[in-house]
Amino acid sequence: xxxxxxxxxxxxxxxxxxxxxxxxxxxxxxxxxxxxxxxxxxxxxxxxxxxxxxxxxxxxxxxxxxxxxxxxxxxxxxxxxxxxxxxxxxxxxxxxxxxxxxxxxxxxxxxxxxxxxxxxxxxxxxxxxxxxxxxxxxxxxxxxxxxxxxxxxxxxxxxxxxxxxxxxxxxxxxxxxxxxxxxxxxxxxxxxxxxxxxxxxxxxxxxxxxxxxxxxxxxxxxxxxxxxxxxxxxxxxxxxxxxxxxxxxxxxxxxxxxxxxxxxxxxxxxxxxxxxxxxxxxxxxxxxxxxxxxxxxxxxxxxxxxxxxxxxxxxxxxxxxxxxxxxxxxxxxxxxxxxxxxxxxxxxxxxxxxxxxxxxxxxxxxxxxxxxxxxxxxxxxxxxxxxxxxxxxxxxxxxxxxxxxxxxxxxxxxxxxxxxxxxxxxxxxxxxxxxxxxxxxxx
Numbered sequence: 001x002x003x004x005x006x007x008x009x010x011x012x013x014x015x016x017x018x019x020x021x022x023x024x025x026x027x028x029x030x031x032x033x034x035x036x037x038x039x040x041x042x043x044x045x046x047x048x049x050x051x052x053x054x055x056x057x058x059x060x061x062x063x064x065x066x067x068x069x070x071x072x073x074x075x076x077x078x079x080x081x082x083x084x085x086x087x088x089x090x091x092x093x094x095x096x097x098x099x100x101x102x103x104x105x106x107x108x109x110x111x112x113x114x115x116x117x118x119x120x121x122x123x124x125x126x127x128x129x130x131x132x133x134x135x136x137x138x139x140x141x142x143x144x145x146x147x148x149x150x151x152x153x154x155x156x157x158x159x160x161x162x163x164x165x166x167x168x169x170x171x172x173x174x175x176x177x178x179x180x181x182x183x184x185x186x187x188x189x190x191x192x193x194x195x196x197x198x199x200x201x202x203x204x205x206x207x208x209x210x211x212x213x214x215x216x217x218x219x220x221x222x223x224x225x226x227x228x229x230x231x232x233x234x235x236x237x238x239x240x241x242x243x244x245x246x247x248x249x250x251x252x253x254x255x256x257x258x259x260x261x262x263x264x265x266x267x268x269x270x271x272x273x274x275x276x277x278x279x280x281x282x283x284x285x286x287x288x289x290x291x292x293x294x295x296x297x298x299x300x301x302x303x304x305x306x307x308x309x310x311x312x313x314x315x316x317x318x319x320x321x322x323x324x325x326x327x328x329x330x331x332x333x334x335x336x337x338x339x340x341x342x343x344x345x346x347x348x349x350x351x352x353x354x355x356x357x358x359x360x361x362x363x364x365x366x367x368x369x370x371x372x373x374x375x376x377x378x379x380x381x382x383x384x385x386x387x388x389x390x391x392x393x394x395x396x397x398x399x400x401x402x403x404x405x406x407x408x409x410x411x412x413x414x415x416x417x418x419x420x421x422x423x424x425x426x427x428x429x430x431x432x433x434x435x436x437x438x439x440x441x442x443x
Contacts, residue, residue, distance in 0.1 A: 006047035010442055012041035012163045013071075013182070016055055017048055017174040019321035020299075021167045023192055026058040029327045030245040034059075036431040038067045041163065045070045046178055049153075054322055072153045076177040081142035085135045086172065090203030095226045096381050097201045104370045130205055132228055139206050140180045148181040158185040158348035163438055166209060170202040171396035180205050181189055188441040190434065193219075195345060196239070196422065197382040199227055208233065211437050215239040216424040218385060238305055238424030238432050241326055242358065258408065259336045261294040266301020270373035271343050273303055275364040279398070280340075281314060287405060293303060294336075296346070337406060338400075343376020343383035351390060351419055358404060359387055386422055391415040 014037075025033045037043055043064075047055045049072050059068050078086070083216065089355070091098065112239045161207040163184040168175045179189055191209035195197060206229075213222035213235045220236050223229040243347050262280070267273055277295060284293055294315040297303065302318070319329045330353050333339065339350040339357045350357040361377045369375075375385040387394060393412045395401040402413050419425075 001161075007262075010041050010161065010163060011044055011439065012037060012165065013044045013046055013158075014165045015046050015167050015175045015178055016051065017046075017171055018157050018168055019051060019054065022051065022054060022058060023324070023326060024240045025167065026055070026062070027327055028241065028246065031431075033240075033431045034062055034064055034068065036429075036435055038064065043068045046073050047073050048072060048174060053290040053427075068113060071156060071179055072295060073151045073174060074153070075141075076151045076173075077150055079142050079144065080411050082139055085139040085142065086206060089135050089139065089206055091134070092135075093202040093203040093226060094163065094382070096379050097197070100370060100375055100379050107404065111427065119161045121196060124428065129228065129400060136204070136208065140183055143177065143180050143184075145181065145184045148177055148184075156181075157333070158182055158187055160188075161188035161198075162187040163441065164189045165434065165438070167171070168194045168198075169196065169205050169207070169209070169212075170198040172202075176206050176228070176316075179209070179416075181428075183207065187440075190437055190441070192237075196348065197380070199223055200381055208398055210441055211235055213237045213434065213437065219424075220384070222382075231412060235437055236424075236434070237425060238428040238430055240430045242423040242426050243430060244426050246326060246330065258338070259292045259335075260338045260340065260405070261296050261336045263296050263339060263344050263350075264298050264303055266298050266374065267303055271364060271367050272363040272369060272373060274305060275343075276360065277303075277305055277363050280401075283398075283402060283405075284314075287402075291405075296332075310426045315427060338405075338411070342373045343380060347392065348386065348422060349385070351392065353415055354416075357414065358394050358401075358411060359392055359397050360401070361394040362398065362401075365400075389421060390399070390418045 015236070016026070032373050034043065045055055045068060047070065052070065052072055052416065058122065059065055059070070065138055091102065107163060127399055132189065158181070162182070162185070164179065164187055166175050166179050168180070170193050179191065180262045182189055189209040190211045190213065192213040196215060196219060199219060205227055208229060210233065211227050212233055214223050214237060216239060217236065222236055224231065224235050263271060263276065281293070292315070293313065294317055295305070297316060297318045297433065299318055299320050316358060320334070330349070333350055333355055334353040336355050339346065339355050341347045341350070341357065342359055342360055359377065363372065364375060378386060379385060386392065391412070395404060
């Protein structure tokens, strides 16, 4: 598809500092993101030198080289005040996820001045709401415009007439400094976050855009309750990777062998993961050999497994953000008969394509309560609510899991009708929604 250059007045800058977001917006098959926006705006992309070649290739593949200009922003060194306010905004948040992180450093578990300070800050509920807006104001005002400008390789001349779409408001190292730069020039800003947990796991947003786009009903609730974003600034949309142009009817293969995948999260997130996989593969050896077992590694958090253990009939696959397509990933998921996982986004992905998902709600070796991945089922609110509301089945012991693996038919089905609360309405076109929101800021 080729788009002729139009005479447009408004410049729209878009941040792309994360490879996962580039895949979602620029490289998703059949995505109309850039085409729709290019019809209304003069598009400028801001990325890092590290991702510049990937963005350049994506724009070339879309035949938009003449319509899109690319800038790079690489570094900004925080001032003491901005670091201090950012620290407070992180630990002051009342989300259960932040409270869990506080408990990891709770006095008596790990004593240090910083850990005590985190504990005291998070307990300041009485003054929390008053402080948030004050701290946000201090944060962006404390950042030097001249130092921000030095982070750009080209000299940007931003005016109050320009627009900015921030794709990841919890990327505090790149997206947020760029947003502050535009805010200092009184440009209008629309923003969102990368993933469904970001509003509950990164503390308070450091900067609130003129309009925030929520990916789903549940994210809209989190935006209001945990971020104090007013209803007038909160626009209900859809998760960019859960739209109709991605959804299709996937068919199962006709092989008699059953396909099972375990979706890794990484040892930092799930310290029991290696032990669980080693145990499961040993059990697989005595199960029916008509099972194909695949370990799907997280692109950023790989796990090294015992090579002798993996000599068993086990496949391993990684869907890299930079060289895989969303459709390839979803087609793989759809080819599975069962997906095993903890509190990973892959659980929601599996539900999206209609595959049976089974949550692993037990550990091979008991871990410290505050670092255990089991908190995804009883504390971390985005996954806790997901498993509960969508009635995604979980197993709480080795015996329950082995019983389920011996007879897939006994595994309950999740509640299809509730999925929309977490994915957003797939019939909403994110690109058209964004274009409409942007236009309201210039009318």
